[in-house]
Amino acid sequence: MNRMLLEQSTEEPVPIPDFRNFGVMLRILLLIHLGMLAYVLLGLSAWEEWPLRLGEAAMWAEPPLLGTLLVLSVVMPWLNRFSYRTGTLAVSALAMLLVFGQRKVLFSVLQPATALLPALLFTMMLVVSVMLYLRLRWKSLSPRLTEARLAALQARIRPHFFFNSLNAVLSLIRSEPRRAEQVLEDLADLFRVVMVDKQQLSTVECELEVARRYLNIEAVRLGDRLKVEWDIAPSSLMAALPPLLLQPLLENAIYYGVEPILDPGPVMISIAEKDKHIHLGIKNSLPPAGTVSQHKGNGMALQNIRQRLLLHFDAEANLSTYANNDYYQVHIVLPYREIPHGNATAPFSC
Secondary structure, eight states: OHHHHHHHHTOOOOOOOOTTSHHHHHHHHHHHHHHHHHHHHHTOSSGGGHHHHHHHHHHHHHHHHHHHHHHHHHSHHHHTTSOHHHHHHHHHHHHHHHHHHHHHHHTTTTOTTOOHHHHHHHHHHHHHHHHHHHHHHHHHHOTTTSHHHHHHHHTOSOHHHHHHHHHHHHHHTTTOHHHHHHHHHHHHHHHHHHTSOTTSOEEHHHHHHHHHHHHHHHHHHHGGGOOEEEEEOGGGTTBEEOTTOHHHHHHHHHHHHTTTOSSOOOEEEEEEEETTEEEEEEEEEOOOTTOTTOOOOOOHHHHHHHHHHHHHHGGGOEEEEEEOSSEEEEEEEEEOOBOOTTOSOOSSOO
């Protein structure tokens, strides 16, 4: 009980929605237009009137709606300083101000008999409803509430990898003690990554450091069979990534595309910046279909990564896969957001 009270008392405050995010804007537009459609349909006296009434409602709703979204995208850095309740009041006041200005300008031209107070009250109710929806949606995707679903990601470092790594260290202790020490350091750092706060964003540079340490460990037991090709654009290094994103993908590539094959092809890692987006790709060879040693997967790593991309970047991020008889490829696209050097989540300097 005390633990539950402590968790509730330290619950992270809900942030103001990012009104610059395409997914947030799309949801707001969809909700407002659905509300407008419902309002028109409920007020119809004859079904044949609905196109006219819908067009009339759109004429009054569109300018303040688009104007509100435009202003919110501009003042977003200032709005982030507010609590969710204060931010909701600020958004409501802005929307009502634009509705008031629109009606004052157009009253004498188009519809002088329109009542102003009901329009302002309806605008406030609509804004509060949308903000409440966005708040509930954030809570449903919150790392605290999705911890049970994302906990599997922390266990993605498979037990067989851990024990195989320890066996590799034992084999090196006498012949190559310095290398054995380095493998243990890499292993300790890798497991420290699993324990960091998944709510904070990392950078491409930090994720590459984690990936290199992981590959150094795997190289001890796989030897020359593990070949890696890197194609990393320097301009992408400070871009934001969810932590522990690259390592599970590489682990999948090795588990499914290197271990079951006697002479596997290289694991290819590419990260590039294009049109203010980061394109991350991992490509690995596949064993022939029907091979006895071919591993079967359940897609857990990809599903968890999709959930975290949705949490951090909403509809602006995308994960896709492609496979044929020879290779398998994962392609991730996410918006470029720069994190200053030293502010990223990482268990070591990167």
